[in-house]
Amino acid sequence: MALQLDQIDRRILTILQQDSTIPIAEMAARVGLSQTPCWKRVKRLQDSGVITSRVALLDPHALDLGLTVFVSVKTGRHDEDWLKTFASGASALPEVVEFFRLSGETDYLLKIVVRDIAAYDRFYKRLIATAPMTDVSSSFAMEQIKYTTALPLHAV
Numbered sequence: 167m168a169l170q171l172d173q174i175d176r177r178i179l180t181i182l183q184q185d186s187t188i189p190i191a192e193m194a195a196r197v198g199l200s201q202t203p204c205w206k207r208v209k210r211l212q213d214s215g216v217i218t219s220r221v222a223l224l225d226p227h228a229l230d231l232g233l234t235v236f237v238s239v240k241t242g243r244h245d246e247d248w249l250k251t252f253a254s255g256a257s258a259l260p261e262v263v264e265f266f267r268l269s270g271e272t273d274y275l276l277k278i279v280v281r282d283i284a285a286y287d288r289f290y291k292r293l294i295a296t297a298p299m300t301d302v303s304s305s306f307a308m309e310q311i312k313y314t315t316a317l318p319l320h321a322v
Contacts, residue, residue, distance in 0.1 A: 169214045174199065176319045178207055179216070183316040186220040223315060231279050234307040235286055237293070239274040240300045248297060255296025261289045 171179075177197045181188060194204035211217045226232060241248065249267075256262055256276060264277035276293075280286045286304070294302060 169211075169216055171216075171319075175207060175211065178204070179211065179319055180316075182208075182217065182220075183319075226279055230281055233280050233282055233286060234310070235278040235280065236305045236307065237276040237278055237290075238272040238301075238303040238305070239276070240271070240302075241273050241298070242300045243298070244273075252297035252299075256293060259289065259292060259296075261285075 174197050178193060181193050181196060190201050190205050190208070193208075194201045197204060199207070208217070226234075239252075241252070252274070253265075256265060256274075261278045261280050262276050263279050264275075266275045267273065268275055278286065278289060280289055290302070290304070
């Protein structure tokens with residue numbers, strides 16, 4: 167059963183999604199609690215698995231990682247052994263920042279972040295060596311129109 171979230175929990179999560187380094191005193195003031203109850207709520211959200219980690223988000227362009235590629239993979243095999251091999255091989259490649267199994271015509275979708283086309287080519291050769299695939303198709307992002315890591319808490 168999912169943890170029941172009230173309005174204060176949602177406000178805490180919204181604040182943390184914007185800035186996870188906010189001091190507990192400031193967060194408590196913003197949500198209308200004293201520090202101890204606010205800290206206990208954050209701890210409960212962490213202990214229950216709602217908050218999975220706190221990280222720094224990096225600017226890929228500042229790190230010369232300006233090429234985002236979406237890789238669609240189709241396979242003729244859908245057995246557990248193939249999936250284990252492919253999933254572990256692809257997940258081990260650091261350029262893979264997101265990895266999904268899909269319904270529909272495409273079996274898997276990977277989001278790749280690399281420096282340039284040459285770096286993507288090197289990545290591609292390592293990817294196709296992980297497991298047999300029927301088709302691998304790449305789409306290069308031309309422009310990022312929206313990016314967020316924040317989940318839509320108003321829908322919860």
